Amino acid sequence: MSATELEIRQRRGAAALAGRETRRVLSLWTQTILPPVLTATLFLAVFGGALGGRIRHIEGLPYLSFILPGLLVMTVAAQAFANCATSLFQAKNEGYIEDVLTSPLRPRQLVFSYLSGGLLRGLLAALIVAAVGLPFAHEGAQPALAAFALILTGLVFATLGVITGIWAETFDQQAFIANIVITPLALLGGLFYAAQTLGEPWSTLTRLDPLYYLIDATRAGLTGVHQSPAWISLALAGAVAIIALNVTTALIARGWHLKP
């Protein structure tokens, strides 16, 4: 068999696995898409609509416009993470990960195939939330910047989901990471407030949260308002995404928690 033929078969296999992951997201839409859309819409309605009337403006923005970017980032991060972690965990738990491990796919192809489901779930849910919240985005916004920030968010958290799915031996361990790491990171990343309005040490702690920069970049894209230069936020997130991808690829190549 020639190297080209092997490559063709590997690409076909990677496409099949990615197809399986994306079909899983779409066929289980009542579990994968509907709940996060509902949650984010309720956040918009309760915090933006009901309480927003009392808060008025933050950073010169109506409260609803202020929280929308953060809700999008939170949706992408949580859903991309959950999808990859659950899919890998189920594959291990139910034994069909063996089909994947005995395939001739390269480790990087495996990683990207699993990421595809997480990215689709996160971005599709965010797209629907964005459609609901679009009337609150400001004129003169840069949607490409916001989209880039959201894709980076999806990449970083889907990759973390893959690592968690591989590592977790029980469903509790997987849920633990989601509840103790992902949700607090999202809520403390300046979703509902501006970092500089907090006293120390909370202001500094917020700035240490990687999601703060992704929310800030998304906010810059959707409203034009930001607290840090968007390119710094995106460069940092991009570097984290590249490191996370390489680490995940190396772990899969080594068979970490996958092969005895």
Added chain:
Amino acid sequence: MRAPADLDRSSQALLVDRLTKVYGDGTTALDGLELRIPAGCFFGLLGPNGAGKTTLIGIVSGLVRAGAGRVFVFGHDAIADLEARLLVGVAPQEVHLLDAFDLSAKAGTKPNRLSGGMRRRLLIARALVHRPRLAMLDEPTAGVDLELRHELWRYLRRLHSQEGLTVLLTTHYIEEAEALCERVAFIRAGRIAAEGTPAELTDRFGGARLEDAYLEAMRA
């Protein structure tokens, strides 16, 4: 370490060279195992539980990390060369497999809803779905009824003879090895204790049947 050229890799469907595997808990599953399976051979691997049969299959297929040693599938390094994975697992079309194993009526059924025998058939069909040149079947007939066992034997014989499939079969049923295998190896404590045709092994150990030879080899 010998140079790869000295191993005459290409004429062997499977060549295992001093393969050792020690698990994290300290269990030595394979202890310098040496094995050669000629291309096109129907090969049986017999041994007690924990002898290293499943570990060997796991390493060749990429499910278990190898320790020391080398493994080649039709000349390809099974640990480093991903092309080897394509050679361990071929098959006719899925529909054909479903028919062959009488699973067509269950095509829409989820695996966890199938009976034990049906699940076994599905596992075998899945193992062959990539049309491998080397099919490794780890106790394929364990837990299936006699009728299905014979049906499966017929199918494996046909695959082997008509399509030139090399088969590595692990089993606890001596009569299965006698019925199917051209060559047989006895494995004990991660090493090959004896290898040859069933007739050679029976002669070597002085018994009347392969079962006697096996028991004698395990005692030695």
